[in-house]
Amino acid sequence: MQAPSEAPAGPPATGASPGRRFDRAVAALRYTPGQLRGLLAILTVLVLGAGITGMTSILAKSAVIEETTSQSGRLSVAALQLYQALSQADATAASSYLTGGTPTKEMNEAYRSSLRDATVALATAAGEVKSGDDAKLVAELNAHLPVYTGLVETAKAFNRLGEPVGATYQEQASTLMREAMLPRAHELQENALGQLAESRAGAEAFPWAAAALVAAALGTLVWAQIWLSRKTNRVFNLGLVGATVVLVVFAGWLTMAAIASAGHTTKSHEEGAQPLELLAQAEITAQLARAEESLLLIARGDEPGAAKRYEEHIQELVGPGGLLDQLDESFGDDPELAPSVEAARAAAETWNAGHDSVVQTAAEGDYLGAVAEAVGDHEDSLATSFGALNEALTEATKTSADRFAESTVDAQQALTGAAAGLAGLALAALVGIAIGIQLRVAEYYA
Secondary structure, three states, X not given: OOOOOOXXXXXXXXXXXXXXXXXXXXXXXXXXXXXXXXXXXXHHHHHHHHHHHHHHHHHHHHHHHHHHHOHHXXXXXXXXXXXXXXXXXXXXXXXXXXXXXXXXXHHHHHHHHHHHHHHHHHHHHHHHOOOHHHHHHHHHHHHHHHHHHHHHHHXXXXXXXXXXXXXXXXXXXXXXXXXXXXXXXXXXXXXXXHHHHHHHHHHHOOOHHHHHHHHHHHHHHHXXXXXXXXXXXXXXXXXXXXXXXXXXXXXXXXXHHHHHHHHHHHHHHHHHHHHHHHHHHHHXXXXXXXXXXXXXXXXXXXXXXXXXXXXXHHHHHHOOOOHHHHHHHHHOOOOOOHHHHHHHHHHHHHHHHHHHHHHHHHHOOOHHHHHHHHHOOOOOOHHHHHHHHHHHHHHHHHHHHHHHHHHHHHHHHOOOOHHHHHHHHHHHHHHHHHHHHHHHHHHOOO
């Protein structure tokens, strides 16, 4: 080994003033031991920074993904279920009225089930909302729901007595649902989806700060080894080489964990949340069209607004560029979703074609025949076509929900152990750096 040619700088005097101590420290940097200590301080700061930011970024991503499946996820699901349940309750109540006060057991159960779902969804949303505006929406919906059910029950009572005034109560109930309840449920859903989008953006973000710090630490380490090699005529410093290897592993783990988690999060959106949103909107639109169709018959054709609203909803569902077109364009090649989307389209088109026949039958004076075609349980009734549409959309919704849950779990698992592992690697790199540099410093005092 070649003996060091520089004289080490002595420690500052015990009673030296702070200014003199600083001058001595600056002077020490002109000698190799002081330069090595300065290098140790710089590398310590960089590695500590990389370790802390890497660990905290992984923990933050994990918390955001957890929020996606907990608070914001539960709120978005509850808001979606609320919108679906309310629209289904109104469609079922209107269809039930057409049976002349004697709805089938299935109709009664569907209506009660929808109200139960709406109540549960409202309770869930009340526990998850963050903002005052959302809390106000939930409170207003809670206030409107008993009023709506009261109007429906009054309509049923008059309908069983054969009193035509029942139609007025049913129309008032549907107006309350259409003009007050569904808009508020839709606003709550939009707010929840916005929160979910923010959570997804956080989960997909790459930890650039940690990556920059570890890159700076690696660059400084490589430079330090080249500099030391020239100073000591030694090719390798085992401590610094070990620290370099550890930091390379650190960078690889950080990058792979972040990319894998972001990939699964993106997949949960593209293959789960995105089709779920479209499918839910398609189901809701179909329920709204069904309710307007029933109102048109209840009013015996004297409600032009219902006919117009039905046409708007059905065009939104099956018209050019409508919801089913959007689903077909985005997921027409998906082997799991495509069959359900095609079945939904066929059922919707059959239903819409049958609607024109029912309206024509009613216009010709055969009201009972029109009602039988609309709510009967035979194969060619509108109720059968609507049921097939609803069944196809429900099947596709279940597939998308399962995909969303699986991808979210995968995103969480991609981060498992990463925070603790990165912290351990940063500590190991610090130990290697300290040993490698301190051994060289010690040679100047041997």
